[in-house]
Amino acid sequence: MDWRRWLTTTNHKDIGILYLVTSLVFFVIGGVLALIFRTQLAQPESTLVEPGLYNQLVTMHGAVMALFFLSPIAFGFANYLVPLQIGASDLAFPRINALSYWTFVLGGLVAASGFALGGAADVGWTFYSPLTNKQYSPGLGVDLAGIGLVLLTVSVVVSTINFFATILAHRRPGLRLYDMPMFTWSIVFTIAIMLAAFPALGGGLLMLVADRHFGTHFFSAQVEGGLVWTHIFWFFGHPEVYVFLHPALGATMEIVPAFSRRPLYGKRYILWSLAIATVLSFIVWVHHMFTTGTDERMREFMSLTTEAISIPFSLIFLCLIATLWRGKVHFRTPMNMALSAMSLFLLGGVTGVFLSSLALDPNFRGTYWVVAHFHFTLVGGTMLMLMAGLYYWYPKFTGRMYNERLGNIHVVFSVIGFLMTFLTMFFISDMPRRIYTYDAASGWGPLNLVVTVGAFVFGAAQALMLFNLLWSLKHGAPAPEDPWRGPGHEWMSSPAPTPAPAPGPAPIAADVAGK
Amino acid sequence: MGDAASTPIVDNLFRLYFTIGIILTLLVFFFLVYSAWRFRARGQEEPADAPRAGEVPPNRGHPYVVFGTVIVVGAILFGLSIGTLSSHQFLEHPPDDVSLVIDATGFQFGWMFEYPQGFQTFRELRVPANEAILLRITSPDVMHKFHVADYNIGIDAIPGRTNHLWFNATGPGVAEIRCAELCGIGHGQMVGSIAAIPRAEFDAWVQEQLATLPTPNFVQVFDLNVTREGPVPGQLQAVAGGEIHLRLTNNASTTLGFRLGGPYNVSVPSMAPNSAAWLNFSAPGPATATYEATNETGSRAGFSGTLRVLESQRVTVSLTEWKVTPSAKTVRLDQPVLFIVTNDGKIVHDLNVGGHWDADPDSRDIHAKTPDLAAGRGAALAYFPRAKGTLYLWCNLPGHSESGMLTTLEVV
Numbered sequence: 047m048d049w050r051r052w053l054t055t056t057n058h059k060d061i062g063i064l065y066l067v068t069s070l071v072f073f074v075i076g077g078v079l080a081l082i083f084r085t086q087l088a089q090p091e092s093t094l095v096e097p098g099l100y101n102q103l104v105t106m107h108g109a110v111m112a113l114f115f116l117s118p119i120a121f122g123f124a125n126y127l128v129p130l131q132i133g134a135s136d137l138a139f140p141r142i143n144a145l146s147y148w149t150f151v152l153g154g155l156v157a158a159s160g161f162a163l164g165g166a167a168d169v170g171w172t173f174y175s176p177l178t179n180k181q182y183s184p185g186l187g188v189d190l191a192g193i194g195l196v197l198l199t200v201s202v203v204v205s206t207i208n209f210f211a212t213i214l215a216h217r218r219p220g221l222r223l224y225d226m227p228m229f230t231w232s233i234v235f236t237i238a239i240m241l242a243a244f245p246a247l248g249g250g251l252l253m254l255v256a257d258r259h260f261g262t263h264f265f266s267a268q269v270e271g272g273l274v275w276t277h278i279f280w281f282f283g284h285p286e287v288y289v290f291l292h293p294a295l296g297a298t299m300e301i302v303p304a305f306s307r308r309p310l311y312g313k314r315y316i317l318w319s320l321a322i323a324t325v326l327s328f329i330v331w332v333h334h335m336f337t338t339g340t341d342e343r344m345r346e347f348m349s350l351t352t353e354a355i356s357i358p359f360s361l362i363f364l365c366l367i368a369t370l371w372r373g374k375v376h377f378r379t380p381m382n383m384a385l386s387a388m389s390l391f392l393l394g395g396v397t398g399v400f401l402s403s404l405a406l407d408p409n410f411r412g413t414y415w416v417v418a419h420f421h422f423t424l425v426g427g428t429m430l431m432l433m434a435g436l437y438y439w440y441p442k443f444t445g446r447m448y449n450e451r452l453g454n455i456h457v458v459f460s461v462i463g464f465l466m467t468f469l470t471m472f473f474i475s476d477m478p479r480r481i482y483t484y485d486a487a488s489g490w491g492p493l494n495l496v497v498t499v500g501a502f503v504f505g506a507a508q509a510l511m512l513f514n515l516l517w518s519l520k521h522g523a524p525a526p527e528d529p530w531r532g533p534g535h536e537w538m539s540s541p542a543p544t545p546a547p548a549p550g551p552a553p554i555a556a557d558v559a560g561k
Numbered sequence: 562m563g564d565a566a567s568t569p570i571v572d573n574l575f576r577l578y579f580t581i582g583i584i585l586t587l588l589v590f591f592f593l594v595y596s597a598w599r600f601r602a603r604g605q606e607e608p609a610d611a612p613r614a615g616e617v618p619p620n621r622g623h624p625y626v627v628f629g630t631v632i633v634v635g636a637i638l639f640g641l642s643i644g645t646l647s648s649h650q651f652l653e654h655p656p657d658d659v660s661l662v663i664d665a666t667g668f669q670f671g672w673m674f675e676y677p678q679g680f681q682t683f684r685e686l687r688v689p690a691n692e693a694i695l696l697r698i699t700s701p702d703v704m705h706k707f708h709v710a711d712y713n714i715g716i717d718a719i720p721g722r723t724n725h726l727w728f729n730a731t732g733p734g735v736a737e738i739r740c741a742e743l744c745g746i747g748h749g750q751m752v753g754s755i756a757a758i759p760r761a762e763f764d765a766w767v768q769e770q771l772a773t774l775p776t777p778n779f780v781q782v783f784d785l786n787v788t789r790e791g792p793v794p795g796q797l798q799a800v801a802g803g804e805i806h807l808r809l810t811n812n813a814s815t816t817l818g819f820r821l822g823g824p825y826n827v828s829v830p831s832m833a834p835n836s837a838a839w840l841n842f843s844a845p846g847p848a849t850a851t852y853e854a855t856n857e858t859g860s861r862a863g864f865s866g867t868l869r870v871l872e873s874q875r876v877t878v879s880l881t882e883w884k885v886t887p888s889a890k891t892v893r894l895d896q897p898v899l900f901i902v903t904n905d906g907k908i909v910h911d912l913n914v915g916g917h918w919d920a921d922p923d924s925r926d927i928h929a930k931t932p933d934l935a936a937g938r939g940a941a942l943a944y945f946p947r948a949k950g951t952l953y954l955w956c957n958l959p960g961h962s963e964s965g966m967l968t969t970l971e972v973v
Contacts, residue, residue, distance in 0.1 A: 167894075170743040311622050314620065349645065364589075368596075377602075405652055478708065481748075484749070
């Protein structure tokens, strides 16, 4: 295969694969960063990593994992699958799709280049001001991360418009919006959030860079400049977690019906729930700011909206479980992973209700309790659901079957490693986040050792998955065209693996689904 | 370990959330596992509505699932909200009988507490137990979070904003203060403590603090045992540029006086046996003066000596964020240097004088240092240059010299 194809392609399947592979590379980078600082924290008073480097490691771990892995990997799936699921020949604007991808790659490289250029950003992935002001962070790292994320914002905004145009205008004739497969529906809600939330991040970062270099005072104002940043950042930051979650739920809603051999229970209610959660996600951001002392009525209101958002997700959860009833459940790797991820997400959701409490949050904010909570939702839930999607669509992407035994070992050790790492963190909830070491007298040593061992188990399990996916490319059994008899239309719309794209510009709105 | 009135309130609320949370989690988890296991594939018929390629799956679902979920989850959340809001009212609004209001400042990297009596402490907050204490918390630099895990409370320290946090430590004990918002390289070292002590002990401690406030006045204190007969003349050596305080003790069995000659010409006419007296005077310039014990009649008693006041080089040093600004760039080797240090910045600093500054704090060569100086405070430091060469002046608080609070003087 000609390698130049991958540099010049505008085909949605190729770009989907590029997104998947690139985001998995960022996943490996983010994971290695985590293992380095977990090694530092395994023992009290460890001197392996200096505090300055430690702050760079946690900052880049957060930024890379959240913005350059979780979000783009979902777009890898979306690129590949959405046109197939709705019967479009490609995205509405294939070249703009390529632009999105390359802008994302450039953004990631610029953000991570700080490590090679005298120090990456070390201010936390939330970029709290005034710590990000030139005075307190004179290095290049914050600028590089800021510019990298502005590039990502450009990539995302362009991409959302592309997907909206595709989904609204390029559906196969006769396909009603309501009848679209659930993964495509989850992307509709995802891009709705992205379109509204990412400009806040991009605008905020441009103001931040202006503060640092052009003497403006958006966030460096003497009075409460930092508070302005927290509002802008979390107006983006909270909806952003649903940008991660929605596609993962979308994948789960394809997998659970496929392996239980029953249609999704309550699709109508799930769609309404996703819509309500999407709207609510924009009026909960102050729950990240309960300890800032911002207006009390605002805190009380957002405490209630945060609790309320658990109602639609409870409903989605129950509908997913109800799907299993009177079905014929096949325990294959994608299903096992999806069910495990749902179980872990459950605890993430429940602990989120704790954090919505105005009285409990001040004691948890900034501690390992919060770290445990959001890793349950974002890693145990979201990430593992997306991994389930990787197994589920692997035959579609490659024309080969992955190794089932290795896949199930991955599931088991992911769950064991995950629980050792993140369940343990709930028990060191008096330890502040992002401290590079701690005294032996604090008593946090033994549990931190468990966390670190768990992190390595989890990391090894993910390495096993990557090995499985790479090994099966050559040695996997050839895949049938529709191995799972899944509910989505992608399985019958074109053969797997990807045929080489036709030369010349992509045809527009050709109907390829009429089999 | 310490406890506060807020500790059990938040603990009880946590237990409520935990009990309901764990029951719900287990119920849903077992429902999930049971559903998957009960309907596992074991040769049964494929369901009639199984997904088929190319077909839109039929609709399923009953609205009662929606009503049931909204009602059950809504009711649980309603109950939890009542618990939260009542605890929140307690935590958010201080009672009327606040006995002490303390201004707390989180800074890179430590905590400063300013008491209404006018003194400050660093890292250690002392309060009377069983009394409502109100903290007004702010920051001069970046955001921090004042977090006391033992009390289950915390609030952010934000530049340009004052947040209020109150607590009532129930009984004597020590609780740890931590910073829980990433604030830079020293975030992990922003540790402090709250010591709750009985009221009487607290009052005595306040008096002690008031007596030891550092000032930029240069005061040298000498202890002198005065006797009737001195075998050999004594010798005292001091540095000019400040005050000299002589603490005299009469060791003789009869009443004695004490006289210090020109240019000071001060005296204590009479001291009873085994009593003490202070003789304070200013010594602006170099001088040599003789002193002697006197009888009740004013005549010499026999005990005598010489006070030599050496000429000094006065260098004022201003500490600000993030600069150390001395009034001179060179000092001479042959004279003591009198550093008059003032903290003109917004947060706490100190001044260290030494022969070598190093990026590694453990490898710095410190010859003399002031105590921690709060904003607006000052201290005097007499220093005898040891050799020609470069003398380093810096603030030794973590990160401060790295941020620019480092300068040099040449000893010539």
